Amino acid sequence: MNTPITTHKTLPGPAPIKNIFQMLPWLGEIRKNPLTNLMSLHDQFGDTFLLNIMGDRQIWTTNPHFAREMLVKQAANFQKDAGYTHEHKGLARFLGQGLLTSNGDFWKRQRKLVAPALHTKRIEAYAQTMVDYTHDHIQDWQHGETRSISQEMSSLTMRIVARTLFNLEVADSVQMIYQAMDDLQDYAVNVQFSPFPAWLPTPMELRARRATHDLAEFVYGTIHERRASGEDKGDLLSMLLLAEDDEGNRMTDKQAHDEILTMLLAGHDTTANTLNWTWYLLAQHPEIETTLHIELDNVLQGNLPTLADLRRLPYTLQVIKEAVRLYPPAYSVSREAIEDTVINGYAISKGSVCNLLIYGLHRDKTLWHDADVFRPERFAPENEADLPENAYLPFGNGPRICIGNSFAMMEAHLLLATIAQGYELSLAPGQSVEMQPLITLNPKGGLPMTIQRRQTQLMSEPAAMMLA
Numbered sequence: 001m002n003t004p005i006t007t008h009k010t011l012p013g014p015a016p017i018k019n020i021f022q023m024l025p026w027l028g029e030i031r032k033n034p035l036t037n038l039m040s041l042h043d044q045f046g047d048t049f050l051l052n053i054m055g056d057r058q059i060w061t062t063n064p065h066f067a068r069e070m071l072v073k074q075a076a077n078f079q080k081d082a083g084y085t086h087e088h089k090g091l092a093r094f095l096g097q098g099l100l101t102s103n104g105d106f107w108k109r110q111r112k113l114v115a116p117a118l119h120t121k122r123i124e125a126y127a128q129t130m131v132d133y134t135h136d137h138i139q140d141w142q143h144g145e146t147r148s149i150s151q152e153m154s155s156l157t158m159r160i161v162a163r164t165l166f167n168l169e170v171a172d173s174v175q176m177i178y179q180a181m182d183d184l185q186d187y188a189v190n191v192q193f194s195p196f197p198a199w200l201p202t203p204m205e206l207r208a209r210r211a212t213h214d215l216a217e218f219v220y221g222t223i224h225e226r227r228a229s230g231e232d233k234g235d236l237l238s239m240l241l242l243a244e245d246d247e248g249n250r251m252t253d254k255q256a257h258d259e260i261l262t263m264l265l266a267g268h269d270t271t272a273n274t275l276n277w278t279w280y281l282l283a284q285h286p287e288i289e290t291t292l293h294i295e296l297d298n299v300l301q302g303n304l305p306t307l308a309d310l311r312r313l314p315y316t317l318q319v320i321k322e323a324v325r326l327y328p329p330a331y332s333v334s335r336e337a338i339e340d341t342v343i344n345g346y347a348i349s350k351g352s353v354c355n356l357l358i359y360g361l362h363r364d365k366t367l368w369h370d371a372d373v374f375r376p377e378r379f380a381p382e383n384e385a386d387l388p389e390n391a392y393l394p395f396g397n398g399p400r401i402c403i404g405n406s407f408a409m410m411e412a413h414l415l416l417a418t419i420a421q422g423y424e425l426s427l428a429p430g431q432s433v434e435m436q437p438l439i440t441l442n443p444k445g446g447l448p449m450t451i452q453r454r455q456t457q458l459m460s461e462p463a464a465m466m467l468a
């Protein structure tokens, strides 16, 4: 339970939920549709409000100034909260002391260690692998067939992150990893609402144990193999295993496991969902899809994209940036105050948890013109100066900003260019798409889409061969 908050200005919000009889129907409602419920509280109480559930006080905000104070200016007054770090109810149950779930000096040291592998210069070397894997992945897509695009994007991005950062080919394990990650997300979201203790073998708990076991077996196997080979492959795996602290101690297997699993989870599911929502939005907006195709056909002339092509594909990037605005894969981030502080006139006492609803920030009608409309031109170079300040934060901000942001944007850019030049995806007949906010923002139901090969007018000989 958090320390009570004393406020300068009183935080608005719904009446406190005082007992279990009030809580159960409320929980039922919020579980069914968390984002819609949070957005309607936002509409009712304004951009910053307090939820008090049986004394557990949670501040929610979509205010850009609050975001900047919490994530950047006053970052030293905040740390990752129990939602990340709790060993039973937080992501740390699976990711241990990995980069996403650790705090303080420990986090700082690990961040320094991982950063070089994701530096802009370094990741350029990954471009070719990203395109090759994508080209290979879509080879068995058949004209007219329907596939779960979530599954396709997830297995593709998983294979790419494993190959680029760890020199691992995970094609044979991809189904196990996909299932385990799914169970893990389900657990992380629903455990907060579960009245049962961890030792009780509920079906959700059993699935979580199985997922932990399967993933651990896979990751420890990888660590042992690399240690046994004694090889320095120059990848993130070798960097982690060979790093030494000031006393010359190497990282333990457990810590290496936590970092590897963190990168595999954080590094694939977010990018997969970026692409999922992009495909969904393109299917709803044929005029935007046509503009995208024209750019791809003219620039690539049917060839596979290279790193050098990316700067000549600005509209493709705008499409991705706008999709991520409307459907931010990391739709919310949270922090616990470790000092008493004040933001926007609200006193925030030590121990309070503040949640930044990035989804709400990106759709705030007072900040964005036609906030709910898909309009990639917002991100055209000539319009970028007009974007509302501190209101576009798909990768967070401040010292804990996403370490993989350049990797992710380059990957999404290359993958969209590679696939959209050859294929057009439309929602399978009778399908409608809802949001499913797990750890990341997923399309519910796996996003079944029908695949059609494109006929491009500018198709060159190599392209025709590629698509044949």
Ligand code: HEM
Binding pocket: 099, 100, 101, 111, 118, 161, 262, 263, 266, 267, 268, 270, 271, 274, 328, 329, 330, 333, 334, 393, 394, 395, 396, 397, 399, 400, 401, 402, 403, 404, 405, 407, 408, 409
């Ligand atoms: C479009 C794709 C992505 C999105 C939207 C995204 C979003 C985010 C956000 C919002 C955070 C900050 C969390 C917070 O402040 O609590 C974060 C952190 C992180 N991301 Fe990403 N991410 C993406 C891709 C990636 C990729 C490709 C990798 C790795 C290759 C990655 C690795 C991480 C890690 C390790 C952290 C924790 C960093 C730290 O706390 O120091 N992410 N991500």
